[in-house]
Amino acid sequence: MQELGSVIITLEEYLFRSSTRASAAELQKLIADDFIEVGAAGNRFGKSEVLSRLPSEDAPEITADNYEVRRLSDECVQLLYQATLKKRGDTDPSYSRRCSIWVMNSGSWQMCYHQGTPCQPF
Structure with a gap:
């Protein structure tokens, strides 16, 4: 489980990088087709919105x-x-508690769900 946890954390942090976020090809690989995100404002959107x-x-x-x-x-x-x-x-950062769900699709891990909920500084 520890090895799997390291893989998932590495993938999540890879999505933090500006170079990854700027690459539609990388996002296409890492985000599942049925992806759903619930944003901080409560808006729900899918993979096509992420890619655009x-x-x-x-x-x-x-x-x-x-x-x-x-x-x-x-x-x-x-x-x-x-x-x-x-x-x-x-000038000030924002803080959130986050949840992602990763699924194995055709031999690769992909994110199928993500939610960030604003919170007080920790």
């Missing part, structure tokens, strides 16, 4: 810790963590 928005977005600086990996089945893993986001030009 992220590559042109000015990526924030994201740091995360306090990871908790939960195996839901042989091919499904939940990742819980807390994140600090700093957008370019903002």
